[in-house]
Amino acid sequence: MSSTKKTIPLFKVYMSEDVDKPLLETIHSGWIGEGPKVEEFENDLKEYFKNPYVVTVNNGTAALHLAYHMSLYPDTPKTAHVNTDAEIITTAITCTATNTPIIANGARIVWADADPLTGNLDPVDVERKITKNTKAIVMVHWGGNPCLIDEINEIAHKYGIKTVEDNAHGIAMRYKGKPCGSDSDYTCISLQAIKNITSIDGGILMTKDKSSYERAMLLRWYGIDRTRREGVDLRCEIDVSEAGYKFHMNDICALVGNANFKHMNEIVSINRDNAAFYNKVFADCDKITLTPENPDGEASYWLYTFHVNNRDEVMKQLNESGIMASKVHARNDTHSMFNEYRTELPGAEKFNATHLCIPVGWWVTKEDREYIADTVLKVVGKYA
Numbered sequence: 001m002s003s004t005k006k007t008i009p010l011f012k013v014y015m016s017e018d019v020d021k022p023l024l025e026t027i028h029s030g031w032i033g034e035g036p037k038v039e040e041f042e043n044d045l046k047e048y049f050k051n052p053y054v055v056t057v058n059n060g061t062a063a064l065h066l067a068y069h070m071s072l073y074p075d076t077p078k079t080a081h082v083n084t085d086a087e088i089i090t091t092a093i094t095c096t097a098t099n100t101p102i103i104a105n106g107a108r109i110v111w112a113d114a115d116p117l118t119g120n121l122d123p124v125d126v127e128r129k130i131t132k133n134t135k136a137i138v139m140v141h142w143g144g145n146p147c148l149i150d151e152i153n154e155i156a157h158k159y160g161i162k163t164v165e166d167n168a169h170g171i172a173m174r175y176k177g178k179p180c181g182s183d184s185d186y187t188c189i190s191l192q193a194i195k196n197i198t199s200i201d202g203g204i205l206m207t208k209d210k211s212s213y214e215r216a217m218l219l220r221w222y223g224i225d226r227t228r229r230e231g232v233d234l235r236c237e238i239d240v241s242e243a244g245y246k247f248h249m250n251d252i253c254a255l256v257g258n259a260n261f262k263h264m265n266e267i268v269s270i271n272r273d274n275a276a277f278y279n280k281v282f283a284d285c286d287k288i289t290l291t292p293e294n295p296d297g298e299a300s301y302w303l304y305t306f307h308v309n310n311r312d313e314v315m316k317q318l319n320e321s322g323i324m325a326s327k328v329h330a331r332n333d334t335h336s337m338f339n340e341y342r343t344e345l346p347g348a349e350k351f352n353a354t355h356l357c358i359p360v361g362w363w364v365t366k367e368d369r370e371y372i373a374d375t376v377l378k379v380v381g382k383y384a
Contacts, residue, residue, distance in 0.1 A: 008372060010324040011194035012363045014267060019259040026255050034226070037251035041258040049181040051206050053213035056254065057220050060168050060190025060203035062247035065101040066216050067186035067205060071136035071162035072105055089129050090138040092333040092348050093119040098140055098166045099332050107135065109341040111333050116350035117291055117307065118142060123151040136162040144170030144300030145293055149183050164188065170300040171197050172268040181206040191257050196271070196302050197264050199257025202249050219244035270362045271301035274369050278304055278360070281373040287384040303328060304360035308384045311356050317379045318358065323372050328357050
């Protein structure tokens with residue numbers, strides 16, 4: 001197929017014009033580290049998510065690292081001792097950023113299978129994989145489509161295991177009528193450049209209880225209590241009981257994130273409208289299998305994913321036609337760094353063999369989506 005002059009991107013950075021003036025003011029304010037803009041952003045996030053336990057960090061991977069740390073060492077501070085028998089059940093259908101912090105925390109990965117259509121974690125296989133060493137279960141909401149959150153949390157509660165939601169794809173995802181962020185022990189969100197909402201780079205960690213929240217606030221800044229200011233020489237006299245990290249957000253990123261956050265509902269509304277258009281157009285094509293949306297949720301559609309045979313050829317033809325198409329993420333369990341944890345994952349294998357993502361975001365115009373849908377149908381009809 002012939003190439004078009006225009007390429008419709010799969011991802012595009014959203015940046016609100018509202019950020020321009022206040023960003024310049026903050027840059028020259030003399031306070032660009034963690035300060036009032038971080039606090040303001042966190043307060044707005046707490047209000048939106050209806051959760052008082054919101055901690056911003058410097059990226060989504062840092063949020064996951066803290067969630068894993070607290071899941072692996074829930075009662076006492078982590079010391080030089082590392083429990084090398086500890087296991088975390090996770091999915092291979094995700095970015096490597098979900099799983100590298102598990103290794104970095106000294107735990108072992110146990111892969112659970114995925115639904116072959118949604119790519120989300122299979123609760124039945126999760127329960128099969130639980131052992132006495134299991135400390136946490138990680139669910140990834142592929143494309144911003146909610147996992148079977150209640151089922152997975154019920155399994156975790158049954159065995160006294162923590163749950164971590166990697167919601168990098170779905171800041172505006174809803175589940176059972178409410179925003180994500182309070183269903184599981186920990187919810188982690190990415191604010192990386194190409195996500196629905198960006199803070200240049202950044203992340204959000206939400207917890208279910210005050211003690212975990214307070215611990216996360218310490219851990220994001222080396223373990224030091226930054227709230228204690230009066231009568232202490234620059235916190236030099238404060239005892240640090242648990243080794244933490246330099247994971248805090250700064251005021252520049254917080255200001256950008258909050259300015260973009262104001263437009264979140266508008267952005268996701270466009271995503272969902274574009275996705276609904278594709279669903280309608282593709283519904284009668286017997287060579288395309290749609291990804292079902294969780295009936296208990298509202299997907300944020302950071303990704304629009306469908307399934308097709310001969311996927312790689314279809315992907316190639318779409319890209320040559322000026323439509324950026326991609327798998328987005330490769331199966332994590334195929335990377336050599338995870339060799340020792342390999343196992344059979346038939347659902348993940350089926351998902352990975354046929355899934356394909358096409359542009360769906362706020363930059364996709366009605367004219368664009370008509371061209372995309374028409375081209376997909378033509379390519380699929382010829383190559384699938």
